[in-house]
Amino acid sequence: MLTIIEKLFTPQEVASMRESLLAAEWQDGAATAGSRSITVKQNLQIPTDSPLGQELGAEILRRLRAHPLFVSAALPHSIHPAKFNLYKDGGHYGLHVDAALMTAPSGNLMRTDLSATLFLNDPQEYEGGELTIETPFGNQAVKLPAGDLVLYPANSLHQVTPVTKGYRLASFFWMQSLVPDEGERTLLFDLDQTIQSLAAQHMENGAATKDAQVDRLGFIYHNLLRRWTKL
Ligand SMILES: O=C(O)CCC(=O)C(=O)O
Numbered sequence: 343m344l345t346i347i348e349k350l351f352t353p354q355e356v357a358s359m360r361e362s363l364l365a366a367e368w369q370d371g372a373a374t375a376g377s378r379s380i381t382v383k384q385n386l387q388i389p390t391d392s393p394l395g396q397e398l399g400a401e402i403l404r405r406l407r408a409h410p411l412f413v414s415a416a417l418p419h420s421i422h423p424a425k426f427n428l429y430k431d432g433g434h435y436g437l438h439v440d441a442a443l444m445t446a447p448s449g450n451l452m453r454t455d456l457s458a459t460l461f462l463n464d465p466q467e468y469e470g471g472e473l474t475i476e477t478p479f480g481n482q483a484v485k486l487p488a489g490d491l492v493l494y495p496a497n498s499l500h501q502v503t504p505v506t507k508g509y510r511l512a513s514f515f516w517m518q519s520l521v522p523d524e525g526e527r528t529l530l531f532d533l534d535q536t537i538q539s540l541a542a543q544h545m546e547n548g549a550a551t552k553d554a555q556v557d558r559l560g561f562i563y564h565n566l567l568r569r570w571t572k573l
């Protein structure tokens with residue numbers, strides 16, 4: 343399942359992020375590529391120890407953790423610090439899969455269940471730069487307005503096509519989900535969204551009214567979550 347989180351940041355907020363990021367020091371993206379992906383990766387990244395990158399990255403994750411659609415879709419357990427990349431002059435990232443395991447800042451290993459890209463400039467500002475993801479329903483090309491984020495299964499083959507005009511600025515990161523199985527996670531997401539919309543129909547004067555069937559669905563949701571969570 344691909345999930346789009348729209349307007350995580352306002353155009354003004356993204357413009358201010360863009361301004362500070364474009365003035366920052368960038369390094370060759372090959373510095374953090376694995377032995378296989380180094381052969382297909384041609385972009386720039388903000389170094390991991392950059393205070394600006396760390397500050398903006400933390401702000402992105404704070405915003406995301408408070409977003410109900412994100413929490414419902416990702417059921418996040420741990421999120422790897424957000425990084426930033428820049429593609430221009432034909433920059434691209436050929437077909438690859440992200441590493442299954444990464445070291446969290448705590449030093450603990452984490453499994454990557456979901457990958458995310460937050461677009462930081464608008465699609466009409468560059469040519470190419472589609473994030474193309476192989477899914478069971480064929481290839482999906484994703485190129486979103488500035489401030490929007492796409493969440494996709496980390497086990498997917500994906501690539502970023504060459505940016506032939508302008509530049510593409512983005513933040514990207516990975517997370518471990520409480521529910522590692524994609525099918526189980528998607529069922530929980532669908533059930534949760536259904537419960538939320540039923541609950542919204544049971545609102546009176548802004549307060550939720552009691553509905554036994556909605557409560558019962560909530561009971562089923564939590565017991566499935568209990569069954570499928572892997573801590
Ligand atoms: O730039 C993107 O949208 C994705 C980057 C990516 O796939 C990666 O760094 O592994």
Ligand SMILES: [Fe+2]
Nearest residue numbers: 438439440500
């Ligand atoms: Fe990737």
